[in-house]
Amino acid sequence: MIKTSRKGEWLEIIIPEEWDGTSVQDLFRTIWNAPKKLTHSLRMEKGVRINGQGADWTVSLNQNDRLDIRLFSEQDFGIQPSYHDIAILYEDDHLLVVNKPSNMDTHPNSPEETNTLANATAYHLLSQGEYRQVKHVHRLDRDTTGAVLFAKHSFIGSILDHMLEKREIKRTYLALVEGILKVKKGSITEPIGRDRHHATRRRVSPSGQKAVTYFEVLKTDHKQNLTLVKCFLETGRTHQIRVHFSHIGHPLAGDLLYGGKPTFSRQALHAVKLELTHPFTEEKIICHAPFLDKQNIFTGIDPYSI
Template sequence: MQVMKKEGEWLVARLTAADAAVPIGNLLREGWKLPRKQVHLLFQHKEVLIDGQPVPQHFTGKEGQEIRLHMCKPEPLGMDPVDQPVDVLYEDDHLLIVEKEAGVLLHPTEPHHHLTLDHMVAGHFFRTGQQAKVRHLHRLDQDTSGVVLYAKHPWASAILDEMLRERDIKRTYVAFVHGQLAKDSGKINEPIGKDRNHATRRRVAPNGDAAVTHYTVRQRYRNSTLVECRLETGRTHQIRVHLSHIGHPLLGDVLYGGKRDLISRQALHAEVLRFEHPFGGQSIEVRASLPADLLDLEKRLR
């Protein structure tokens, strides 16, 4: 998609020759991947403008004409903002990427949770005057550190959700695991389901959801290994379950057989997020360096 800019409550772009080849309604639904319900409401409320004038769904534009979509209406944050700084790695009109510290919940799961990453993002929006709902696109476990992606408006959320499903957003993690992996790289293709004997634990199960993890050894130590993991799917605890399944649980991950003699949390970090920007096409690569506790672990292992 061509570059789309935010002007107040409107998203603005210029129609290309390809855009002008189809009716505007088809362009929004099929070309630009807006949800059908959202498209219907935009036209119903006369919130699709070509050169400043409302147009019907069957209208066909011309190359170079300006299109405006009323897509950025003020929204409630969805939760109370907190006055706690958040580490912003990338931000524009459409999305926000931040770094989560280990030990911080991503979102509230109990009524008494009032200091999650979502609350911190709400605080960032509040301080910067952005009236946008807090929408995280994927999750990290409480004790996993690293990059998290947020959408700032419904269209961005819909497109980025689809990109995640289609594996167009590449996520790279690093993990310190027990033992020496036999191969320098490999693929773990094992379905993951709930463990009937434990409320939060997952396990490899024949009737579970498909799950695929690719791994590459980055560094070998005496009794452990630093592994890079790339996800094709995003199952709960996927990396932790898969590496434990092949006999190499994460250091510190007692839930899946790891030991806490060197670190008090699972040694897992979401290092890189890489994708093509849905509103402009430029390549986005955001990297979060190893946090202090994993740097200290690395030094001790060396």
């Protein structure tokens, strides 16, 4: 694990053996895939130091050098912090993972909206004396529950965005679908596009965007005619799991928008686990999201066993 620590506005990184001989420029460009605009801004504002001195971005770093990057200057939240009781699954100086309850949007769609996970996360930071423009790296539907990843500053946010695109952030979902699936393990590879007859609904469409959902059957309930499946996403299209299972004739229980029966008051979908390698420390982060729903949709399932 790479040694890092926060020193006021600065992040201190002790250069590990594997970075010996790497220049600051290569570190930003190749290892972190940092965007050019942010990198240029740090260069112009003298926001990078090596062993206490202004960095020469082209000179090779040596093992045990001290690299300092100014990442923690105060910022306006960009949204209104608003108190809501939320469960933090993981947090450090750069990112946090929150367990989203049902009946809550991930982020506001208008300035006056305050009943969202992003508003609640901003309040959580404010209560700790942290002034950050917190940013969701991905999102969940209003009535989907589970783990959501947030970035605490723009630099880590851009790195996490790139990791998400490269599928280096793994998200595991649990879904209860109607009917008994005959195939125990497989994938659904159907493109998804907008439904021109409905403002919010999506549908499988030849002209849509590529969408791939992998699934594995965990449990079947013949009495209630339901199947519990574990899902992984190669892509992250809006309503992807809901659309795909509806398309193959197994809509999610409670998902009225996509043909499900009103078994529950919401679609039976939960983001149960989130995994990534920390960009700075290279620590493996695994977050399991306990079930918050009072309906006990996933009765008898241990989220920590997934």
